[in-house]
Amino acid sequence: MPLTPLLRPLSTPLLLLALGLPTLACADATARRSFDVPAGSLAGALTRFAGQAGVSLSVDPALVSGRSSAGLQGEYGVEEGFQALLRGSGLQLLPAGQGGYTLVPQAQPVEGAHELPSTTINGEGFGPASDAYAGGQVARRGNQGLLGERDFMETPFNMTSLTSEALQNQQARTLADAVANDPSVRTTNPSAGRFEQFSVRGFSLYNSDVAYGGLYGVLPTYSIDMEMVERVDILKGPGAxxxxxxxxxxxxxxxxxxxxxxxxxxxxxxxxxxxSAGQAGGHVDIGRRFGEDQRFGLRLNAVRQSGDTEWDHQSLDREATVLGFDVRGERARLSLDVGHQERDVDAPMERVGLAANVKVPKAKDVHHNFAQPWSYSRAKDTFGALRGEYDISDSLMLYGAFGARKGDYDFLRHNVLVNNNSGRFTVSPRAFQREEDVRTATVGARSWFNTGPVGHTLNLSLNRFELTFDNSGARYANGVSNLFEPVALPSPGTPTAPDDPTHTETVLSSLALADTLSFADDTVLLTLGARLQRVEVDSSTDGIPDQAYDERATSPAMGLVWRTTEQLSLYMNYMEGLTQGQTAPETAENSGEVFAPFRSKQLEVGAKYDMGRFSTTLSLFRIERPMYYTDAAGYLRDDGEQRNQGLELNLFGEPLDGVRVLGGAMFLDATQVRTVGGVNDGKRPVGAPIVNANLGLEWDIPAVQGLTLSARMIHTSSQYLDTANTQKLDAWQRYDLGARYAMKLGGKDVTLRASVENVLDKAYWASANVPEGTATGMTMSTPRTWLVSATVGF
Structure with missing residues (x-):
């Protein structure tokens, strides 16, 4: 964290930016260290950089007045960083005593002025910069809400931030493809299903909990296309x-x-x-900056892809358009993103549930799509987000963001609950219509200042999230099918019974205050904070109020980073959170019931080692939270507590020239406690494998310029489908291979990509859904899938 400057006007027309402490004035100008200076006014950027560097800077205010800076992030020497910030300003750096500098116009030939080597700056103003780590697959910094964006070495959490370059090279289509790179994350719903859902450290993560520049609920609910994405930040542990x-x-x-x-x-x-199987389409990506100093920016991304999937009688049609606009002013930054996404799936694959005492079927015996040909999923989302920052002074910034989404969803589906060892299941068609309206906002302030030898970054944030959704539907006559030999039944006719319409209004509001204290030349960073939270839920069925919650809680948090050396950071955190209770899914007999809010707790310690080109993070964690499960009668219940503790190892970087690594492992010790009557105490929760492991490799072939080969292995150990631990899924491995070739063709940049996922075409149960999910059951693996793309730059 920066040691914020003390601004002292002098009696002369010079403004002395006395930055840092006298004991830090003799900072080594050549030593490289991590800096994080946001875009804004040049005076503000120089002030913050000098404060972080522990040097003083004296400058005539007239020289920097009206000038802006793109900021910088990453590792720099002191003089190298100053030169990066001054690029294009017409100013140059002049030493002014030990640990001090001044600025002069470049037009003035001054003896001793520094002509520093050229430095490339990747900052892009308000929003994420392309400060990729060695290898380009992972960004050095990620979004941490009210704490701002930080370098991963100065973060008291386990975070991995995937770049758009990595997503494009891997031909990631949705968020499920992106998170497949992380060993702590697994997808818990079939590919080309009605929706995507994930498990992180053994707990569910829904798309509605995926933030868009820090705002929850703005992105599409059921699937998120990756063509719109600059960076995916994966943060482990509660982030209340x-x-x-x-x-x-x-x-x-x-x-x-x-x-x-x-x-x-x-x-x-x-x-x-x-x-493969016929899904063709295209993606357009256009970006331009214009105006004085290129202050205005426009970025358009549009994608359309449709056709048959690997499963019989299944087709998928996805399209999305997102337009981003941003302004980089001297003291103000503003951005606006507006998007629309549609996703239509015919015969979406369903999860497979098992009745009690039914043996787990062999996945290799499933050769066909067991979803009925007439089933479908239609999802439309229109969304937008407006964000702004304003520098009140060089040590105080105000910020705010507002987001909204309108979602319309239409489903015709059926459960797949196998009730005997021969694979028989009852087809119970149900239609669902759902409308969602989301409005969310955050406002806050961030201030930098010193109290004696201690630097402070004080953050104040107010958040509010409003969701209104309406459900309606109908049920149809039952039929019978089989998991191994599916039976195509007639399309449903007249409904046998309508579902009672439900209406739910949810308001989540909170106020947070956090202070990051920096000690000993920023080598020790201590974050102390708390969030006052309120959960309000009103639910009604067929217009009759039946549930209401209004709960409040104060959740403390602590994070500590100790940079023992430039290469090694030790960290720890303790987090508590108040969370809205689970809503019983449409598949449950008590569909729409909203459970009371609950508390969760996490304790984590870890170490991060950055070798410059290769980095590793080792984490030990423990998370506690209440459990949910679906009983034999089909009702969602809450029972007992789930405790997940484990060890994580994350790897990324380019340890050798042309060789890139991305992956790691998670070892999970999960158990149930305090269950009713102690029946399941000590047993593993549903969907909690002991070991997850990922290893992705890329190799630039030296003999063929522009040619890169890639391979990835994903492993998940066995896991249980039921809380009694009587139904167990086997361990599985998936292997992917790929290649890409970058070249010049007709004077244009062309990149050809080809990859095959699940190259061995192995069938397996990929996951057992965690019990609080929207439909319990097993997730079928995706058959061998070929992906081919060609990118042309004009």
């Missing part, structure tokens, strides 16, 4: 302090998505897309 209450909890961790911004270099790209 950072972004407020997540709509569905995010107990094991959360995901934040940063939108794309126009860079300083004009961009026009078209990517042709193809996936």
């Amino acid at each position: 302090l950072l972004n407020g209450l997540a709509p569905n909890g995010s107990i094991g961790g959360g995901v934040n998505i940063e939108p794309k911004r126009a860079g300083d270099t004009p961009l026009t790209e078209f990517t042709a897309l193809y996936a």
Whole structure:
């Protein structure tokens, strides 16, 4: 964290920015260290950089008046960083005594003025910068809500931030493809199903809990396309302090998505897309900056892909358009993102549930899509987010954001609950219509100042999330089918019974205060904070009020980072959170019932080692929260407590020239406690494998310039489907292979990509859904899938 300057006007027309402490004035100008200076006025950027560097800077205010800076993030020497901030300003640096500098116009030939080597700055103003770590697959910094964006070495959490470059090279289509890189995250719903859902550290994560630049509930509810994404931040552990209450909890961790911004270099790209079985389409990406000092930016991303999938009688049609606009002013930054996404799936694959005492079927015996051909999923989302920052002074910034989404969903589906060892299940068609309206906002202030030898970054944040949704539907006559030999039944006719319409209004509001204290030249960073939270839920069925909650709680949080060396950071955190209770899904007999809010707790310690080109994070964690399960009668219940503790190892970087690594492992010790009558005490929870492991490799072939080969292995150990631990899924491995070739063709940049997922075409049960999910059951693996794309830059 920066040691914020003390501003002292002198009797001369010079403004002395006395930054840092006298004991830090002799900072080594050549030593490299991590800096995080946001875009804004040049005076503010220089002030913050000098404060973080522990040097003083004297400058005539007239020289910097009216000038702006793109800021910088990453590792720099003192003089190297100053030169980066001054690029294009017409100013140059002049030493002014030990640990001090001044600025002069470049037009003045001054003896001793520094002509420093050129430095490339990737900052893009308000929004994420392309400060990729070695190898380009992971960004150095990620979004941490009210704490701002931080370098991963100065973060008291386990966080991995995937870049748009990595997503494009892996041909990621949705968020499920992106999070497949992280060993602590697993997808718990079938590919090309009605929706995507995930498990982080053994706890559910819903798309509604995926933040969009720190705002919950703005992104599409059921699936999120990756073409709109600049960066995916995967944060492990509860994040209530950072972004407020997540709509569905995010107990094991959360995901934040940063939108794309126009860079300083004009961009026009078209990517042709193809996936095996006939899904063809294209993606357009256009970015431009214009105006004085390129202050205004526009970024357009549009994608359309449709066709048959690997499963019989299944087709998928997805399209999305997102337009981003941003302004970089001297003291103000503003951005606006507006998007629309549609996703239509015919015969979406369903999870497979098992009745009590039924043996787990062999996945290799499932050869066909067991969803009825007439089933479908239709989802439309229109969303937007407005964000702004304003520098009141060089040590005080105000910020705010507002987001909204309108969602319309239409489903015709059926459960797959196998009731005997021969694979028989009853087809119970149900139609659902759902409308969602989300409004969310955050306002806050961030201030930098010193108290004696201690630096402070004080954050104040107020968050509010409002969700209104209406459910309606109908049931149809039952039929019978089989998991191994599906029976195509007639399309449903006249409904046998309508479902009672439900209406739910949820308001999540909170106020947070946090202070990050920096000691000993920023080598020790201590974050202390608390969030006052309120959960209000009103639910009614067929117009009759039946549930209401209004709960309040104060959740403390603490994070500590000790940078023992420039390469090694030790950290710890303790987090508490109040979370809205689970809502019984449409598949439950008590559909629509909203459970009371609950508390969760996490304690985590870890170490991060950055070797410059290769980095590793080792974490030990413990998370506690209440449990949910679906009983034999089909009712969602709450019972007991789930305790997940484990060890995580994350790896990323480019340890050798042309060789990139991305992966790690999670070892999970999960248990049930305080269950009714102690029946399941000591047993493993549903969907909690002992070991998850990922290893992704890329190799640039030296003999063929532009050619890269890639491979990835994903492993998940065995896991239980039921709380009694009588139904167990086998361990599985998936292997992916790929290649890409970058070249010049007709004077244009062209990149060809081809990959195959599940290259061995192995069938397996990929996950057992955690019990609080919207439909309990097993997730079928996706068959071998070919992905081909060609990107042309104009």
